[in-house]
Amino acid sequence: MSETANEPLLEASELTKSYGSVEALRGASFEVRAGEVVALIGDNGAGKSTLVKCLSGVEQQDSGEIFFEGERVRMDTPTAARKLGIETVYQDLAVAPELDPAANLFLGRELRLPGFLGRLGMLDKRAMRKRASQEFARLGVTLQSIDVPIGSLSGGQRQSVAVARSVVWASKVVFMDEPTAALGVVQRERVLNVIRKVRDQGMAVVLISHNMPEVLAVADRVEVLRLGKRVARFTAADATLEDLVGAMTGALTQEDAA
Amino acid sequence: MTTDESTVDTNGVHTIERQSLRTRLLTANTFWIGLVLLGLVIVFSVLAPDAFPTVFTAQTLLIETAVLLVLAVGMTFVIITGGIDLSVGSVLIFAGMVSAKTMEAMSPNGNALNAGWDVILVGLVVAIAGGTAWGFLNGFLIAVAKIPPLIVTLGTLGAALGAASLINNGSDIRTVPTELRNTLGYGTSFGGIPNLVLVAVVITAVAAWLLHTTRFGRHTYAVGSNAEAARRSGIGVTRHLTLVYLLTGLLAGVAGFMSLAYYGSTTISAHATDNLNAIAAVVMGGTSLFGGIGSVLGTVIGVFIPAVLKKGFNIVGVQDFWQMIAVGAVLIAAVWFDQQRRRARNRL
Numbered sequence: 001m002s003e004t005a006n007e008p009l010l011e012a013s014e015l016t017k018s019y020g021s022v023e024a025l026r027g028a029s030f031e032v033r034a035g036e037v038v039a040l041i042g043d044n045g046a047g048k049s050t051l052v053k054c055l056s057g058v059e060q061q062d063s064g065e066i067f068f069e070g071e072r073v074r075m076d077t078p079t080a081a082r083k084l085g086i087e088t089v090y091q092d093l094a095v096a097p098e099l100d101p102a103a104n105l106f107l108g109r110e111l112r113l114p115g116f117l118g119r120l121g122m123l124d125k126r127a128m129r130k131r132a133s134q135e136f137a138r139l140g141v142t143l144q145s146i147d148v149p150i151g152s153l154s155g156g157q158r159q160s161v162a163v164a165r166s167v168v169w170a171s172k173v174v175f176m177d178e179p180t181a182a183l184g185v186v187q188r189e190r191v192l193n194v195i196r197k198v199r200d201q202g203m204a205v206v207l208i209s210h211n212m213p214e215v216l217a218v219a220d221r222v223e224v225l226r227l228g229k230r231v232a233r234f235t236a237a238d239a240t241l242e243d244l245v246g247a248m249t250g251a252l253t254q255e256d257a258a
Numbered sequence: 259m260t261t262d263e264s265t266v267d268t269n270g271v272h273t274i275e276r277q278s279l280r281t282r283l284l285t286a287n288t289f290w291i292g293l294v295l296l297g298l299v300i301v302f303s304v305l306a307p308d309a310f311p312t313v314f315t316a317q318t319l320l321i322e323t324a325v326l327l328v329l330a331v332g333m334t335f336v337i338i339t340g341g342i343d344l345s346v347g348s349v350l351i352f353a354g355m356v357s358a359k360t361m362e363a364m365s366p367n368g369n370a371l372n373a374g375w376d377v378i379l380v381g382l383v384v385a386i387a388g389g390t391a392w393g394f395l396n397g398f399l400i401a402v403a404k405i406p407p408l409i410v411t412l413g414t415l416g417a418a419l420g421a422a423s424l425i426n427n428g429s430d431i432r433t434v435p436t437e438l439r440n441t442l443g444y445g446t447s448f449g450g451i452p453n454l455v456l457v458a459v460v461i462t463a464v465a466a467w468l469l470h471t472t473r474f475g476r477h478t479y480a481v482g483s484n485a486e487a488a489r490r491s492g493i494g495v496t497r498h499l500t501l502v503y504l505l506t507g508l509l510a511g512v513a514g515f516m517s518l519a520y521y522g523s524t525t526i527s528a529h530a531t532d533n534l535n536a537i538a539a540v541v542m543g544g545t546s547l548f549g550g551i552g553s554v555l556g557t558v559i560g561v562f563i564p565a566v567l568k569k570g571f572n573i574v575g576v577q578d579f580w581q582m583i584a585v586g587a588v589l590i591a592a593v594w595f596d597q598q599r600r601r602a603r604n605r606l
């Protein structure tokens with residue numbers, strides 16, 4: 001970890017969030033520092049995805065506070081989070097299947113032509129295709145062509161495009177909600193390498209994964225969520241598989257974690 | 259296909275190629291439906307070489323489709339968002355009605371036949387405003403109040419027709435300015451091209467530009483493809499949907515004014531199936547009812563297929579009713595192809 005890493009970059013304090021009668025978050029806290037990879041783990045339904053959505057402006061918490069670089073912030077919209085340099089790979093991917101990979105990469109951030117035509121709203125499709133193809137190549141996303149609908153790609157390719165989109169635009173924090181779930185061995189290794197690269201550039205990465213060896217291999221720290229609450233925190237180097245599983249199932253709890 | 263490979267460009271950067279032109283053509287719905295239209299034209303030209311491939315037939319075909327084309331172009335945007343607008347025919351009548359009523363009110367003795375361009379221009383503005391207002395109402399109810407488009411526009415289908423009928427106690431207004439009829443209605447420019455057609459062509463070209471080259475168009479596809487993804491990408495989905503329905507209402511307003519110029523009457527009873535004709539044209543042209551896919555060119559072709567069938571059947575002496583059957587079959591086939599393609603492609 002770098003020296004700037006003592007202050008949390010993004011911090012959630014006691015978030016609650018209910019969907020009707022389902023309490024997805026019951027006072028969940030979370031923090032991540034610049035230049036570290038934090039794995040957020042927990043059983044299915046523990047509230048991991050909900051926490052990520054609250055921290056990326058897709059959902060709003062019912063109570064609790066979010067701090068960014070020490071200041072209290074409101075994440076009313078996805079745009080608010082993006083303005084802070086926070087990007088997300090959602091578990092349900094959130095890509096537009098009928099649009100091509102380049103269009104998906106630039107969704108909501110389309111490049112316009114220079115000058116008058118651009119002010120009329122005309123897109124610079126050529127520039128977007130070029131930049132997209134370079135970024136995909138740089139990040140090891142293999143695609144047959146740059147202009148097929150993304151829905152016709154394999155699940156793994158689609159997930160790789162979503163990962164690429166998040167790291168291309170992020171400047172501070174990247175959330176990845178099960179980014180390796182649909183991936184083969186080679187693609188998975190590529191994504192883990194991308195995660196390390198992004199971390200080494202000084203960004204914070206939050207990885208959600210059910211693959212414990214993967215978590216221990218790439219994460220600097222691990223935070224464990226159970227029934228909508230943080231129940232344990234570990235330094236990855238000191239944690240064992242048994243510790244993680246124990247915390248997830250409730251066999252092991254830490255007094256100071258919540 | 260063999261050309262779909264990645265290459266290394268001059269800077270040594272690995273880049274990913276586009277598909278070959280051939281692949282892009284063959285996978286485009288528009289290409290196939292265009293072939294169908296071409297085939298129809300050829301068949302009728304062979305069957306009736308003296309009557310079908312003539313300037314006169316082309317002119318009447320174009321004139322008769324101009325108003326529908328404007329409606330269908332607006333409908334294309336709506337259907338690409340995954341929505342539907344059943345109200346366009348009624349909005350067309352409403353726009354024509356308020357426009358005609360306004361022009362009458364501005365003329366001596368309530369007779370607008372001899373009205374000049376000042377009155378006609380006011381009539382145009384009123385028609386556009388009338389159509390836009392219904393479009394905005396549709397958009398608001400769909401995007402903000404989140405009521406399904408089918409229900410909202412079924413409601414405004416009735417409401418706009420009712421409102422139009424109230425304006426003149428249910429009867430048509432027939433004093434449309436002669437000047438308007440002679441210019442926009444029947445006039446021609448550039449050596450024989452009907453003005454009505456020119457207006458439709460300009461509107462279609464602008465709409466194609468908007469849909470295929472601008473950010474507005476890109477967002478229209480994105481909203482129809484995955485509205486939640488669009489929202490999470492920072493696209494103002496509510497605003498965009500409202501604008502799309504507003505645009506369609508605006509175009510229905512323009513169509514109402516064109517209809518007024520052409521028929522010289524508000525033709526209350528003549529537009530009951532305009533909405534279905536527009537939807538059929540859009541869908542035949544390869545625009546997907548599921549949203550996210552479509553083109554203006556496809557819609558142009560989709561508008562002409564029923565028109566060519568009708569004209570062709572008339573000329574070769576086949577009963578009109580066959581046209582309805584044939585159009586129905588083409589429509590169902592087009593949707594079936596769309597579904598097959600989606601199933602083959604979305605391997606989720």
Ligand SMILES: Nc1ncnc2c1ncn2[C@@H]1O[C@H](COP(=O)(O)OP(=O)(O)O)[C@@H](O)[C@H]1O
Binds near residue numbers: 022024043045
């Ligand atoms: N949009 C929603 N509507 C209703 N319930 C939801 C919604 N999203 C999540 N939940 C519920 O909230 C709980 C936590 O879900 P989630 O955050 O997805 O868990 P995880 O990602 O850890 O598996 C689950 O019980 C889930 O069913």
Ligand SMILES: [Mg+2]
Binds near residue numbers: 091
């Ligand atoms: Mg989840």
